[in-house]
Amino acid sequence: MRPWLCGVERGSVMGVLKPLSSRFTHPAQVVAIGFGLAIATGTFLLTLPIATTDGESAGWVAALFTATSAACVTGLAVVDTASHWSVFGELVIAGLVQAGGLGIMTMATVFTLLISGRLGLRARIVAQAETKALSMSDIRRVIRKVVLFSLLCEVLTAAVLTGRFMIAYDEPFGRAVYLGAFHSVMAFNNAGFALWPDSLVRFVSDAWICLTIAASCIVGGLGFPVVFELARSWRHPRRWSVLTRITVGVSVTLLVLGTLVFLLTEWRNPKTLGALDDSGKLLAAFFTAVMPRSAGFNVLDISEMHPSSWLATDLLMFIGGGSAGTAGGIKVTTIGLLAFVVWAEMRGEGRVHVGHRSLSDTTQRQAVTITALGAALVGVATYVLLALTPHDLDRVMFEVVAAFGTAGLSTGITADVGTAGQLLLVLLMFVGRIGPLTLGSALALNRRTRHYELPEERVIVG
Amino acid sequence: MRPWLCGVERGSVMGVLKPLSSRFTHPAQVVAIGFGLAIATGTFLLTLPIATTDGESAGWVAALFTATSAACVTGLAVVDTASHWSVFGELVIAGLVQAGGLGIMTMATVFTLLISGRLGLRARIVAQAETKALSMSDIRRVIRKVVLFSLLCEVLTAAVLTGRFMIAYDEPFGRAVYLGAFHSVMAFNNAGFALWPDSLVRFVSDAWICLTIAASCIVGGLGFPVVFELARSWRHPRRWSVLTRITVGVSVTLLVLGTLVFLLTEWRNPKTLGALDDSGKLLAAFFTAVMPRSAGFNVLDISEMHPSSWLATDLLMFIGGGSAGTAGGIKVTTIGLLAFVVWAEMRGEGRVHVGHRSLSDTTQRQAVTITALGAALVGVATYVLLALTPHDLDRVMFEVVAAFGTAGLSTGITADVGTAGQLLLVLLMFVGRIGPLTLGSALALNRRTRHYELPEERVIVG
Ligand SMILES: [K+]
Ligand SMILES: [K+]
Known part of the structure; x- marks a missing residue:
């Protein structure tokens, strides 16, 4: 048992913000420091001349931006990835994406299990004794599961993509494997x-x-606790936890609504859906609705969309x-919880219920916060x-939400917002990546008191 | 005691939405029907040829838009008020503004007192007996106070404006009185x-x-319960209710922040603040910060602002x-309550406190809703x-928020959004005017249970 795992028991968020006054390192700090180190390493590697195709250093702003965008699994780019970066640079980017993706997933999964007390019998007994400490072997087991599952998904995705690139696009084997592996890592993360x-x-x-990449993005983006629960009991929705119910419900709703909105808005736009046949329109609209969940690829020219x-898209990326x-x-959980709060209040109910569970006041307040x-x-x-650049609100808000939501889509102004603007986007990507997780878990681990009106369930928010 | 005053005790919002199933008319319906009748009457009067300067009917869209904008005290206009409408038309507009302003104020004040149980000793005793019914004489007394105070403020404002128009602008007495009275009604409402x-x-x-109109707008916009309480005990902030504390605190904060933001953003803009000397800049920035609270005049050319x-401004108008x-x-109360909820959650507190009062869970949820x-x-x-018009997000969002917040400011596209767009704005003005009040009071009157951990105070939201 490590000291920082005791540390999560204590202190408010304010306490977390004063690390020097605490004897324990909060796990939120571990995440921030880990991402900081990954970004620093990545920035250094990307400034090397070997990282670019023309053999000249990319400069620290482009390197910092790209390293942050990769480690925070965003995908915003100030230079064209393939033509600017060498294979070495591309491998650095893929490595940062893999490290950032696995890092956030393992930490978040440990946090979630810590919060919901679902880490197997032993942890649950300990949790009931109100200490909630986890043994290192529990954590190792969870991390192993997360890593194995991620690699399995990535290998499957890469296999399908590689085959397709070889068969339909006549790419030689080596090149097809490289393209398949690179985009598989990008999609799952x-x-x-x-x-x-x-x-x-x-x-x-x-x-x-389209469908392989979309499926990989959706599975990676559902989150491990939900994926594991679905794998265990996808046939019995009644047994699903509140987290899984809300995640699946809100995700399906947003995917359907998003597809309909893009079909409706772009149907006659000759630069986007207008050029496609009906089934092509449906496929492209669905793909475009999946990507803001924060995958960040695009099959339609975003700058030509209405x-x-x-x-x-802003709304989908923000969620x-x-x-x-x-x-x-x-996160879809956060917006789902808010919807339940609003619905309960409209119906005049004293407590907020999801299924047969009651949401605690503090969970509701976490979602609001x-x-x-x-x-x-x-x-x-x-x-x-807006003040720093000549662009209008449409494009600027899109860029900001894409950075905060680590969605990585752009109307095309990323390279054109100046150094100050790019540093602001770097900050947004970093805060957007680690903020909701660390804030959510810090808030959730904050509270000791519980109410017992109905069995409550703690749902991770953010 | 009227049936609808008992009716407010019963039923959820859902019940309110099913009027035919209820034997009692909810006060929210009275407000909606009253505004509907005022708008219908105003639309009819404004379609008369006598209402325009050229003697031709304005057409029903312009008449409906103007009548709604006036009754909902918004101020958005699809035609230039002075050159398009005759004196008769201007009097119809002023009459609708006065009726709409007094109507919403009296109803809202009655609701607020009903909710907070502050309607004098007798009502409070009744309230403690959990029936909360008010006698008609209580209500008449409140309405009389509201009307007298409004007229007093308007007469004072009109007097200052009239004097100024005569002295500094050489307007003849009759014209100065007309201008003073018209703009005084507009300012206070x-x-x-x-x-x-x-x-x-x-x-x-x-x-x-500028300062007379700004003061009138602020006093009218603070709301009667707060104005009455400030008049009674402005020297003793410790005795202020939660409603007054939050309203004053958030209002002052927004006015100061707004002034600073406009100074910062427009300081060098030659089309706005740039043309003024330093004290002129301060005056214009302050005035521009007051107006989105939803007065709707402007001393700077909004279409030239950054x-x-x-x-x-969008944010200020939305609040x-x-x-x-x-x-x-x-409303500033709603955003203030949200800020207290977020702050309490960040500090890890189990309950949300404002001063020595504790906010009930339902009040928090009302603010969220x-x-x-x-x-x-x-x-x-x-x-x-956005889909209906060729304008960009900057201007469209500004227009929508100005209509929803009944702020009435515009970047200049109101006349240029087409009939469908104008009908959408009509709907937004109507819902923006009566929605938060009726929803807030319906939610607040919804609940019977109370928690007694600390003395709680019900704060009207919306
Ligand atoms: K992304
Ligand atoms: K207004």
Whole structure:
């Protein structure tokens, strides 16, 4: 048992913000320090001349931006990935994505299990004794499961993509494996770097590639606790935990609504859906609805989409995907909890119920807190970026939400917001990646008191 | 005692939405029906040829839009008020503003007192007996106070304005009285119609006019319960209720922050603040910060302001002013309560405290509900108006928030969003005006159970 695992028991968020006054390192700090180190290492490697195709250093701003975008599995890019970076640079990017994705997933999964007390019998007994400490072997077991599952998904995705690149696009074996592996890592980790300057626009009508990548993004973005529970009991929705019910319910709702909105808005746009046949329209709209959950690829030219589609995408990117996965945003759990709070209040109910569980007041307040702080951060950053650049609100808000939600989509202004603007986006990606997780878990681990009106369930928020 | 005053005790919001199933008319319905009748009457009068300067009917869309904008004390206009409408038309507009302003104030004040149980000793005794019924004489007394106070404020404002128009602008007495009275009614009721095509831009350096109108807007927009309490005990802030503390605190904060933001963003803009000297800049920035609370006049050309100023204005208009006054928006109380919830959660406190009072869970959820539904409405309406018009997000969001918050400011596209767009704005003004009040009071009157951990105080939300 490590000291920091005791440390999570103590202290408020304010305490977390004063690390020097604490004898214990909070796990939130471990995450921040880990990501900081990964980004610093990545920045150093990407400034090396060997990292670029022309053999000249990329400069520290482009290197820092790219390293942050990769480690935070965002996918925003200030340079074209394939033409600017050498194979070495691309491997650094893929390595950062894999490390960032696995890092956030394992930490978040440990946090989630810590919070919901679902880490097997032994941990649950300990949790009932109110100490909630986990043994290192419990944690090792969980991390092993997460890593194995991730690698399995990535290998499967890479295999399908490689086959498709060989068969349909006549790529030689080595090149097809490289492309398949690179984009598989990007897809499962919800990082949107692509080795074509137009992202995946050339594959807009290729259902094999679109659906494989979309499936990989969705599984990676659901989050491990939910994926594990679905694997165990997908046939028995009544046994699902509140976390799984909300994640699946909100995800399906957003995917359906998103597809409908993009079909509606872009149907006649000759630069986007208008050029495709009906089944092609459906495929492209579905893919476009999956990507803001924060995968970040695109098969439609985003800069040609209607501003109302951008606004819908903003909302989807802000919400993001599931907790404890590779997705960003405030998370579907958070928005789902808020919806239940609003619904209960409209119906005049004294308590907020999800299924046969009652949501604690503090869980409700956590959802409010994460949403409010996220919205405030996006608002302030949009104001600053609007003031710094000549671009209009449409594109600036899209860029800010894409960075905060680590979605990585762009209307095309990323390279064109100046150094100050790019540093602001770097900050947003970092805070957007580790903020909701660390804030959510710090808030959830904050409280000792419980109410016993109905069995309550702690749901991780953010 | 009237049946509908008993009716407020029963039923959830869902019940309110099913009026035919109820034997009692909910006060929320009285408000909606009253506003509907006022708008219908106003629309009829404004379609008369006598209402326009050219003697031709304005057409039903312009008449409906103007009548709704006036009755909902918004101030958005699809035609130039002074040149398009005759004196008869202007009097109809002023009459609708006065009726709409007094109507919402009296109803909201009665609701607030009903909710907080502060309607004098007798009502309080009755309230403690859990019936909360008010006698008609109590209500008549409150309404009389509200009407007298409103008229007093309007007469004072009109007197200062009239004097200033005569002395500094050489207007003849009759014309000065007309201008003074018209703009005084507009200012106190937070409706932004002006009899100059550029609103009040010509008075940008006239501190008499700017400060008088700003003061009138602020007093009208604070809301009666707060104004009455300040009049009674402004020297003893420790005795203030939670409602007054939050309203004053958030209002002052927003006014100061707003002034600073506009100074910062527009300081060097030659089309706005850049043309003024330093004290002129301060005056204009302060006035510009007061107006989104939802007065709707402008001394700076809004279409020339920087998009980042528009975004800041959007936020101020969405929040609006105090509850139970003439201001619109989700109200400063709502946003203040949310801030206390977030702060308590960040500090890891089990209960949310404001001063020595504890906020009930249901009050917190009401604030969440009103903010969430308001944001959702603004989001959907912005999406629809973006799809309907060729304008960009900057201007469209500004227009939608100005309508929802009944703020009445515009970047200049109101006349240019088409009939469908204008009908959408009509709907937004109506819902923005009566929605937060009726939803807030319906939610607050919804609940019977109370918790007694600490003395709780019910704060009206919305
Ligand atoms: K991404
Ligand atoms: K107004």
